[in-house]
Amino acid sequence: MFDLSGKNALVTGASGGIGGDIARALHKAGATVTLSGTRLAPLEALAAELGDRVHVATCDLSDAASVEALPKAAVAAMGSVDVLVNNAGITRDNLFMRMSDDEWQSVIDVNLTSTFRLCRGVLRGMMKARWGRIVNISSVVGATGNPGQGNYAASKAGMVGMSKSLAAEVASRGITVNCVAPGFITTAMTDKLNDEQKARILTQVPVGRMGDPGEIAAAVLYLASPEAGYVTGTTLHVNGGMAMI
Amino acid sequence: MSDIADRVKKIVVEHLGVEEDKVTENASFIDDLGADSLDTVELVMAFEEEFGIEIPDDAAETIQTFGDAVKFISGAV
Numbered sequence: 001m002f003d004l005s006g007k008n009a010l011v012t013g014a015s016g017g018i019g020g021d022i023a024r025a026l027h028k029a030g031a032t033v034t035l036s037g038t039r040l041a042p043l044e045a046l047a048a049e050l051g052d053r054v055h056v057a058t059c060d061l062s063d064a065a066s067v068e069a070l071p072k073a074a075v076a077a078m079g080s081v082d083v084l085v086n087n088a089g090i091t092r093d094n095l096f097m098r099m100s101d102d103e104w105q106s107v108i109d110v111n112l113t114s115t116f117r118l119c120r121g122v123l124r125g126m127m128k129a130r131w132g133r134i135v136n137i138s139s140v141v142g143a144t145g146n147p148g149q150g151n152y153a154a155s156k157a158g159m160v161g162m163s164k165s166l167a168a169e170v171a172s173r174g175i176t177v178n179c180v181a182p183g184f185i186t187t188a189m190t191d192k193l194n195d196e197q198k199a200r201i202l203t204q205v206p207v208g209r210m211g212d213p214g215e216i217a218a219a220v221l222y223l224a225s226p227e228a229g230y231v232t233g234t235t236l237h238v239n240g241g242m243a244m245i
Numbered sequence: 246m247s248d249i250a251d252r253v254k255k256i257v258v259e260h261l262g263v264e265e266d267k268v269t270e271n272a273s274f275i276d277d278l279g280a281d282s283l284d285t286v287e288l289v290m291a292f293e294e295e296f297g298i299e300i301p302d303d304a305a306e307t308i309q310t311f312g313d314a315v316k317f318i319s320g321a322v
Contacts, residue, residue, distance in 0.1 A: 127287060169283060 002225040005030030009224065012061065013084055013088030014116065015042035017187035018137065018213045022085055025217035026198035026224060027053060031083065034074040061088050061114035062106060063207025071121030080129065081122045083224045086115040089135040089155070091189060093148040104151045111155035111164070118176070119166060132175035133224045136163050137216070140183045140239045156181070167233035176232035180219045184221065185211040207240030249296075249322065257311060260284065270312040278311075287314045288314070296322050304316045 009026045013019035015037035023046060027033045029194040035043045043056045047106040060066040074081050089111045115136055126132025141149055142156030160179050167177035167202040182192055184201050190210065193201070202208065218240050222228055237245060254268050264276050270288050274280040274288065289305045292298070292314060298321045300308070 124290060127283075127290070172283070 001028050001227055002018070002221055004221075004224065006081050006084070007031045007082040007160045007224075008034070008074070009083035009085065010034045010036060010057075010074040010078075010081045010118075010122070011085045011087060012036045012059070012070075012114075014132060016087070016189075017040050018182065018185060018216050019085075019087040020046055021213035021217040022087055024050070025137075025214070025221045026083065028084075029137060031223070031224075032078050034077055034081075036070060036074075037088065043120055050177075061110045063111050064117065067114045067117045068121060071118060073135050074245075075125065078103075080125050082126070082129065083133045083135070084118060085137070085220055088114070088116055088147045089137065089139075089152075091149065091152050093152065094109060095148055096150045099150060107151040107157050109118045111152070115159055116162060119162075123170065123175070124173045126175045127170065130174040132170070132173075133228075134163070134166070134175065134177040135220050135223045136177070136179045136237060137220075138179040138181040140181050140237065140243050142181060143245055145233075145238075145245050163235075164233045174229070176223070178223045178228075178230065178232060178234040180223065181235050181237045181239065182216045183211055183237070183242040185213055185216060187213060205240040205242045209240065211238060211240055247315070247319070249319050252295055253292065253311065253314050253318060256295060257314075260288055260291060268311050270310070272311045273309055274311070275309070280303065292318060298322060 004026055009031045011019055011023045014023045014035035023033050023035055027050050034055040035046055036057050036059045037043050038060055040058050047054045047056050057073045059070045071081055090107060092107050094103055109200050119134055138157045138159045139156040141153045142160055145153050163177045163179050216238055219236050247307050257268050258265050259293055261278050269299055272278055274285055276287055293300055
């Protein structure tokens with residue numbers, strides 16, 4: 001099951017904890033993978049770890065031209081993009097009353113607008129191939145909200161509505177579009193939380209622990225697989241029961 | 246019939262799965278040939294590839310019938 005041999009995947013944010021594990025999981029399932037991120041060094045380190053069937057393409061997701069160029073670079077490297085995983089994301093938390101326009105806009109640009117542009121950029125190839133998998137990494141806070149994260153929650157909820165709309169448009173062409181919504185996962189992003197914050201969060205997680213990036217990667221692998229062809233427009237919540245939605 | 250018209254017709258027949266004799270000058274892709282809006286996007290993509298041309302979005306919107314397509318492409322190649 002979940003064999004991606006012969007498929008080509010593009011993963012953004014592959015230099016991060018979750019993105020790295022997503023790339024590992026797709027690669028292990030047989031896919032050729034293009035790793036994208038802003039920093040070259042961690043991408044090259046991951047590429048070296050994976051060995052063959054791997055390419056690296058840096059991209060600044062806040063820059064429209066850079067985003068437009070990424071799918072083309074991935075196609076040039078691999079021949080096609082059959083699986084797109086929009087995983088890259090940033091936070092710029094602040095209380096709503098203190099949030100600047102720049103804090104708002106930068107998070108919307110990187111998390112939501114780049115996802116839109118990358119989806120648009122891979123659709124032509126997927127439509128022609130009559131097969132495609134798009135997996136957008138949302139967040140539990142896109143569904144529940146979170147104080148201090150008005151911008152981030154908006155971007156992640158926006159991904160869900162966008163994904164459903166696109167899913168409806170392209171379902172007849174064999175292309176599925178889904179979201180995975182992680183809860184609190186052990187990554188550099190959640191390492192910024194202090195112990196008190198972490199303890200408070202864990203009281204809300206029935207499973208009683210933070211999630212592992214590999215547990216997100218497993219959900220992505222499923223949605224990227226041929227077996228998930230009848231699953232589209234959905235959000236798979238991987239949050240230890242923190243929000244049962 | 247011109248070579249361009251033949252090639253356009255072949256694409257339309259293949260893509261929409263319609264009989265060749267239904268693809269007439271004034272046949273509307275959507276109203277007469279059963280295309281949905283996504284089909285029209287795909288037809289334009291196929292025309293672009295077949296003829297090595299770029300069809301901008303505003304021009305694509307004016308291509309409603311087989312005759313429109315042949316006319317536009319004849320002027321663009």
